[in-house]
Amino acid sequence: MEQGYRISGSVGLHKGDREHQQDQATLLVHPRIAGCVLGVVADGMGGRTGGRKASDQVLLTTRQLFERYVPETDDPAALLRQIAEEAHMVIRLTAISSEQEPHSTLAAFLVQPGGECHWLHAGDSRLYHFRGNALQLRTLDHSYVQSLVDQGKLTPEEAVTHPKSNIIMGCLGTKETPKLETHRITQLEIGDSLLACTDGLWHYFTPEELGSALHSLSPRKASEYLVAKARSRAMGSGDNLSMVIVKIEPLAKPSKKSASRPFRKP
Template identity: 65%
Template sequence: MPKGYRLTASTGIHKGDRDYQQDQVVLLRHARVSGCVLAVLADGMGGRSGGRKASDQVMMTARQLFERYAPETDDAVVALTQLVQEAHTVIRLTAVSSEEEPHSTVAAFLINPGGDCYWAHAGDSRIYHYRGNKLIKRTLDHSYVQALVDRGELTEEQANAHPQSNILLGCLGTENDPPVSTHFIPQLHAGDILMACSDGIWHYFTSDEIGSVLATLSAREATEFLIEKARSRGHGSGDNLSLVVVKLEPLGT
């Protein structure tokens, strides 16, 4: 039976108002299996080269694992969890051999040929799942302000403007093992949209605004628009920005 959709995708990255680019983002198509893709985003932290080293390790680990991944037999959740844990271990080893303290977030989603989708994240880089412009689900940050939201002490809006919104409770490269939150979507449909982004993007938008942009524009236009708009809303003090958008376009459009 035909799936009824085709994947269109785009990645976007910008230095923002920072001196160095420490974010990284990649969209990988499986070398052997059509319709299988892995999107990975990492927001590196820890000084000029430390953060870049950390996000480099996430990308390298992702490529190696995806190269070995067999969609028909392998467990996607195990693969994604392994990605987070292995990258964390390598970053820790990098820290031992250098003077820096490299840390990184990670947000990754994997779409199998059958249309089932899995995601994993650690830190405050996010993944959003929309159906049209309606938010179905998004990741919850491993952060101090998200913990306050969970306890009912802050609203989402207050959390976004909170002065300590950048304090993470877990990420890759710290002394403790990173928290890994996973999610499973049994079946994606035509009209579904997935986006992973760093806090340099999501900090400047409501979920409704993001949904409206993603539903209205093509994947490429949406990435360009969100970067441009986040840049202007940052008023000269914006973070590195990165995102990846995958749209399931109905066939015949």
């Protein structure tokens, strides 16, 4: 992007109608380099406390590795892969007596100074890239129903309401090495939005609805709106839900009293 821009963002998190919160989400601003942000959501699974410990581990690993990340020289795709692999290893080594083995999904995006973006996901937490209100790309779930869609046995619409839509084919903490899918956006543009979210959110929206909300509202208002709408549509049976939203916006014109900064923290 040749013209100046700013990055705004928001995190949304709600327990839904579940007894325990096993989702986690964070949006991190690089401690030294402006314009570098990392968004992560993790949907924990595995008993009453096992899921939360797994998603907590994803965020702990993320923070530790991002603090040491050097945007000018380090490989952004390698950072995301390292986060996933190290979190997977630690979750696998976690022993929780009398509970199921802990697992977690992961959906993470890393915006580089200058507007390049990388993302990675494992499981059925999703990443969306919108330009204006138009969907550019979203991740495909590592799930049983997505495999049926890939085989032409289900439509994407049928997959949402399928009775086995909650069966995950790969995530962090499993005995098998998780399938980690990555993507690179060469250049984000002003008007672009990124959304990372768990199934407790995306289950209740079409891509068109998500794109419209992100385009027309600020990240904070969009997260509040989407949480409220998901809660309404769940009708008392909603899962934990979490999201991270980042939006690329034009710089406001400097006022006489103060000039706008090129970046602001989410």
